[in-house]
Amino acid sequence: MSATFGRRKQWLATLLGTPTGIAGVVLMAVLVLLAIIGPPIWGDAAVKSDFLRTLLPPSTSHPLGTNGSGQDNLARVLVGTRLSLLMAAGSVAIAATIGLVSGALLVTVGGRVQRIGATIIDTWLGFPSILLSVLIIAVLEKGRGAIVIAIGFSIAPFFARITLTSAASVVGLDYVAAGRLLGLSRWRIAHRYVLGNIIDSLVVAIFSMFGQCLIAISALTYLGFGGARDGIESWTSIDWGSVLNDSVRNFRDQPASVLGPAIAIAIAGVAFGWFGDALGRSLNPRLTVRSASGRSLRSSRASASGGATANASVNS
Amino acid sequence: MSEWGPFLLRRLGRLIIVCFVLVTLVFVTVRLVPGDPERNSIGGFDGTEQQKEEALARARSDLHLDRALPIQYLETLRSAVTFDFGTSFQTQQPVTTVVGERIGSTLRLALAGTLVIVVVALPLGMVVGALTNGKRRGLDVGFSGVSGFFGSVPPYVMGVILVYLFAYTFDWFPRTPEGGWTDEILPALAVGLGPALLLARVIRVETLNVLGQDYMRTARSKWLSSPRVYLRDVLPNVVAPAITIGGVMFSALIGGAVVVESIFNRNGLGRSLIQAIQLGDYPLVQAIALILGLTVVVVNTLVDIALAAVDPRSMVRS
Numbered sequence: 001m002s003a004t005f006g007r008r009k010q011w012l013a014t015l016l017g018t019p020t021g022i023a024g025v026v027l028m029a030v031l032v033l034l035a036i037i038g039p040p041i042w043g044d045a046a047v048k049s050d051f052l053r054t055l056l057p058p059s060t061s062h063p064l065g066t067n068g069s070g071q072d073n074l075a076r077v078l079v080g081t082r083l084s085l086l087m088a089a090g091s092v093a094i095a096a097t098i099g100l101v102s103g104a105l106l107v108t109v110g111g112r113v114q115r116i117g118a119t120i121i122d123t124w125l126g127f128p129s130i131l132l133s134v135l136i137i138a139v140l141e142k143g144r145g146a147i148v149i150a151i152g153f154s155i156a157p158f159f160a161r162i163t164l165t166s167a168a169s170v171v172g173l174d175y176v177a178a179g180r181l182l183g184l185s186r187w188r189i190a191h192r193y194v195l196g197n198i199i200d201s202l203v204v205a206i207f208s209m210f211g212q213c214l215i216a217i218s219a220l221t222y223l224g225f226g227g228a229r230d231g232i233e234s235w236t237s238i239d240w241g242s243v244l245n246d247s248v249r250n251f252r253d254q255p256a257s258v259l260g261p262a263i264a265i266a267i268a269g270v271a272f273g274w275f276g277d278a279l280g281r282s283l284n285p286r287l288t289v290r291s292a293s294g295r296s297l298r299s300s301r302a303s304a305s306g307g308a309t310a311n312a313s314v315n316s
Numbered sequence: 317m318s319e320w321g322p323f324l325l326r327r328l329g330r331l332i333i334v335c336f337v338l339v340t341l342v343f344v345t346v347r348l349v350p351g352d353p354e355r356n357s358i359g360g361f362d363g364t365e366q367q368k369e370e371a372l373a374r375a376r377s378d379l380h381l382d383r384a385l386p387i388q389y390l391e392t393l394r395s396a397v398t399f400d401f402g403t404s405f406q407t408q409q410p411v412t413t414v415v416g417e418r419i420g421s422t423l424r425l426a427l428a429g430t431l432v433i434v435v436v437a438l439p440l441g442m443v444v445g446a447l448t449n450g451k452r453r454g455l456d457v458g459f460s461g462v463s464g465f466f467g468s469v470p471p472y473v474m475g476v477i478l479v480y481l482f483a484y485t486f487d488w489f490p491r492t493p494e495g496g497w498t499d500e501i502l503p504a505l506a507v508g509l510g511p512a513l514l515l516a517r518v519i520r521v522e523t524l525n526v527l528g529q530d531y532m533r534t535a536r537s538k539w540l541s542s543p544r545v546y547l548r549d550v551l552p553n554v555v556a557p558a559i560t561i562g563g564v565m566f567s568a569l570i571g572g573a574v575v576v577e578s579i580f581n582r583n584g585l586g587r588s589l590i591q592a593i594q595l596g597d598y599p600l601v602q603a604i605a606l607i608l609g610l611t612v613v614v615v616n617t618l619v620d621i622a623l624a625a626v627d628p629r630s631m632v633r634s
Contacts, residue, residue, distance in 0.1 A: 123330070
């Protein structure tokens with residue numbers, strides 16, 4: 001009992017052991033809290049139009065001013081947290097499922113198929129995901145659902161690559177060989193021995209990619225792929241990308257309003273990345289040692305390309 | 317040396333296959349779009365019924381929709397090779413003309429962004445590496461925090477913040493494109509700064525690695541001057557990781573350009589692609605998606621080859 005407690009304490013200490021780890025945990029907690037309490041508290045202020053008070057500069061009652069419909073910009077950013085986080089969660093779930101299943105299938109089948117699959121995954125990874133996502137959205141028709149699916153699909157190879165890489169590092173180990181000698185099926189080995197060992201990397205990747213997905217999704221809603229605004233607006237259609245779109249259009253008249261969505265997107269992207277890194281260090285201390293030696297260029301390329309493509313995509 | 321032949325063949329083979337996949341992807345996309353592509357293409361066409369029929373017929377022939385499916389595919393392949401995609405419905409000009417007008421802006425952005433990456437990352441990474449070689453713990457922590465933060469800010473957010481700061485708060489740069497070289501600076505910083513800081517981190521680690529090697533001790537003990545040591549011994553060693561990351565960043569740059577161009581109101585390929593998709597201008601969508609996609613794929617291949625030239629071990633790994 002006390003041993004478990006001690007381990008948990010140590011785990012927490014590693015998680016909070018670095019400045020970025022603390023910042024990541026705190027910022028993430030704030031974002032999740034905002035997503036929960038944001039819409040009930042500021043929902044009305046975010047959608048209430050007042051055509052006598054359009055494009056007001058920042059003031060005490062409207063810290064970031066108002067938009068072209070006289071809605072409070074800060075309230076819109078706060079309320080937008082929920083939809084932004086939900087959409088990112090949706091696309092990460094899609095990406096992780098596709099990536100894990102396809103990666104696991106490739107490992108299970110092995111041999112030539114696995115090599116071809118790995119080549120496909122690497123090519124897919126090197127391709128700017130925004131290019132792929134806008135093509136997918138063109139097919140699915142504009143809308144938030146299409147954006148979530150498109151980003152999920154473009155980020156999926158990242159998870160497939162992680163599954164392949166970490167599985168490959170486990171497959172060569174003695175106990176997997178022992179399992180094979182015992183006559184266990186490939187599927188059972190993949191499921192029992194391999195999955196258990198790569199789950200750490202997957203959890204870390206899920207958090208790191210969460211921020212990237214959020215950035216990519218905001219880029220697409222910024223570009224206007226979220227669908228047209230209908231007559232009566234409710235807070236359920238506000239996300240950071242659409243708020244940014246609004247602010248950039250009014251850049252000349254009310255420049256300060258761009259700060260809200262821009263900073264929200266930047267902070268969310270960074271916070272989830274930091275949290276993912278800290279989680280990685282606490283789940284698997286060996287990870288830090290290995291990366292500190294700066295040896296494994298190949299693996300750093302894989303992770304960099306995942307991040308960069310997501311970035312790009314969006315970013316693009 | 318004998319590995320080069322098979323290696324180049326493998327890479328070339330992969331490049332050709334990927335190009336086919338790209339063309340197929342674009343082909344399938346246009347055919348899967350809901351509704352009639354040719355009707356989407358002409359959009360809200362105003363004119364007489366006969367003019368409309370003519371426009372529809374031309375759209376069908378430009379998109380090769382008037383043939384049997386296998387022929388359509390071959391025609392699309394031919395379009396991709398000859399780069400003849402018919403007429404853009406948005407501008408009523410040949411797609412080649414539209415692309416020709418707008419590719420310059422995207423190229424300038426990509427080049428200027430690359431310049432920012434190289435000019436910032438190499439010196440910064442090497443200097444910080446040399447300064448933090450077993451000392452100045454504070455600088456080490458500060459650098460990794462700051463570079464980590466700004467490295468994760470996406471180009472389009474960076475762009476918005478740069479415009480807010482340097483075009484509105486301080487009136488240093490034009491708020492809308494004016495046609496001069498000053499137009500290029502903020503967009504280049506927006507796409508280049510984040511990747512530059514991330515690359516600087518990698519270069520710092522590589523610099524530390526090199527500084528820890530025995531031959532560096534030898535060089536120092538021979539009283540070779542520091543700048544010379546850095547240029548002659550450190551620089552060649554950071555080239556391989558710089559090329560690797562550079563390739564990844566180039567693809568990020570192209571993706572970044574798509575959104576950054578619309579932040580800065582630049583008339584480039586990325587913004588045109590977004591507009592073309594939103595307006596259903598499929599001839600233009602096909603052309604731009606192929607150009608951007610092919611550029612990325614070709615650059616990735618060149619990166620692999622350059623990497624093999626710098627570090628022959630990477631040939632075996634692939």
